[in-house]
Amino acid sequence: MTAFVLYLRLFQYGFRRHSTYLAAALAGAFTNTVFGILRAYVLIALWEARPGLAGYTLTQAVTFCFLTQAFIGPMQVFGRGLSFGDRIRSGDIAFDLVRPAPLLLWSLSEDLGRAAYLAFARSLPPTLIGAALFTMAGPVSPWFLPSFLLGIVVSFGWRYLVTLTSCWTSDDRGMHTLSALLTMFFSGMVLPLGLFPGWLRTVAEASPFAAMVQVPADMWLGTQPPLQALAFQLFWAIALLCLGALLTAAARRKVVVQGG
Amino acid sequence: MIETISLGRDFKVRGTLVPAVRDLTFRVEAGEFVGCLGPNGAGKSTTIKMLTGILTPSYGRALVAGLDPSKQRKALARRIGVVFGQRTTLWWDLPLRDSFELVRHLYKVDRDRFGKRLAELTEVLELSPFLRTPVRQLSLGQRMRGDITAALLHDPEVLVLDEPTIGLDVVAKAEVRSFLARLNAERGTTVLLTTHDLGDVERLCRRVLLIDHGRLAFDGSVAELRALVPDQESIEDVVAHLYLSSTRAAPRTPRRTPDADPPTVTA
Numbered sequence: 001m002t003a004f005v006l007y008l009r010l011f012q013y014g015f016r017r018h019s020t021y022l023a024a025a026l027a028g029a030f031t032n033t034v035f036g037i038l039r040a041y042v043l044i045a046l047w048e049a050r051p052g053l054a055g056y057t058l059t060q061a062v063t064f065c066f067l068t069q070a071f072i073g074p075m076q077v078f079g080r081g082l083s084f085g086d087r088i089r090s091g092d093i094a095f096d097l098v099r100p101a102p103l104l105l106w107s108l109s110e111d112l113g114r115a116a117y118l119a120f121a122r123s124l125p126p127t128l129i130g131a132a133l134f135t136m137a138g139p140v141s142p143w144f145l146p147s148f149l150l151g152i153v154v155s156f157g158w159r160y161l162v163t164l165t166s167c168w169t170s171d172d173r174g175m176h177t178l179s180a181l182l183t184m185f186f187s188g189m190v191l192p193l194g195l196f197p198g199w200l201r202t203v204a205e206a207s208p209f210a211a212m213v214q215v216p217a218d219m220w221l222g223t224q225p226p227l228q229a230l231a232f233q234l235f236w237a238i239a240l241l242c243l244g245a246l247l248t249a250a251a252r253r254k255v256v257v258q259g260g
Numbered sequence: 261m262i263e264t265i266s267l268g269r270d271f272k273v274r275g276t277l278v279p280a281v282r283d284l285t286f287r288v289e290a291g292e293f294v295g296c297l298g299p300n301g302a303g304k305s306t307t308i309k310m311l312t313g314i315l316t317p318s319y320g321r322a323l324v325a326g327l328d329p330s331k332q333r334k335a336l337a338r339r340i341g342v343v344f345g346q347r348t349t350l351w352w353d354l355p356l357r358d359s360f361e362l363v364r365h366l367y368k369v370d371r372d373r374f375g376k377r378l379a380e381l382t383e384v385l386e387l388s389p390f391l392r393t394p395v396r397q398l399s400l401g402q403r404m405r406g407d408i409t410a411a412l413l414h415d416p417e418v419l420v421l422d423e424p425t426i427g428l429d430v431v432a433k434a435e436v437r438s439f440l441a442r443l444n445a446e447r448g449t450t451v452l453l454t455t456h457d458l459g460d461v462e463r464l465c466r467r468v469l470l471i472d473h474g475r476l477a478f479d480g481s482v483a484e485l486r487a488l489v490p491d492q493e494s495i496e497d498v499v500a501h502l503y504l505s506s507t508r509a510a511p512r513t514p515r516r517t518p519d520a521d522p523p524t525v526t527a
Contacts, residue, residue, distance in 0.1 A: 006362075006366060010362070013362065017353040017354065020353050083352075091346075095348075099366060101366055
């Protein structure tokens, strides 16, 4: 019970930490919306030339575009977002390792707080403006919400692993850049994964990145069998969190805290 | 309260083993105030990290408050307080008060005890003007007082401080020192601190451990330390003399670059 209160508090603080930077969130929402409009026109041109591409109607394609723009914030598609990354670099992580609470649950709670705030500040504006400017498909499946949440957890699980690698590499920038590229490309952020050819599509659709963006968007559109899709997300969420726990244990044994 | 038996830690740097701490054996009784001195890279921080459970020793053993730090880290965390002068445990974007609230939940301190303890610490460390200020806006002196408070909210039996006065101005230093002296005298908290500031040692520590090349080079009172080099006047000169003579006697532990498996450089 007391442990639950701690994680609830961390969730609240994650929310509040990010709400401190209102201007940043608004600027982000503005950018996400403008890019959404640009992408929408590209997709409209594409779908008018090739109707039914990737199994989407034109309305579904435009909806997909604004949904994915809305996911950038909460799913942290461009990576990072975990406070302990900087703390590994600076050596402040020493404190986190002294604390009588596991780093994984600790940062998961904070990250869910972050995502909850960004769901308001950065997901609602592009979705609402998109719906005002274009015709968008309404939420078909009641499974969207759990799928959205699992998307965030999968994204956390992946970013946790990427961030933790800097315990071994001394500098995390390379890994983060690589991770941002992989996530952008394989999540469906650039193009719906249904457009990918042959084996590339198979790989992309089986990857954890699909569970972050493509699957929740498909849940909204109702274009994937819901239980199977949720099971797929749940699999990646559990797998990544377990890997995260194992890697944390390894880091504890191996890691040398930087600096004095 | 703190005991080490031939405690040692090696670091692997580019395939070769570099000993950071070797065969360290000492005892600190409950209620003692002990200062740990030594040149940069001597192994002080490595020792502190082994005593707090952050690093696992390569050999030997340590006991703090009757617990093995590397094996019983969580249980130990509830009984010791840790302050790293160059680090912070506080949440950068949150008001100081909120960090304390998180620490309360983390260490499961009940509300009444927490309120009482925080009120005491707020008074003694004069925190009230900046309790509601986000940590990123605090001066170093204010932040250090905040960090010391955070380390003491769960009322630990042992307080371990790694360079608590580093970077502080004369007034802030004096405040931190007098607080630590009171904590030790009034509550009987065992204090172990590392420092390069000999003022800390002279004013606070009844006992000094000198670590050099990862080994215990001296263990005794400040007066005994002075007596080692009778022709030197100030304690600074005495310690400088000891550091220099040890450098001539034996090669210093190689300095480690931050990109290669980096252990502690600035002790």
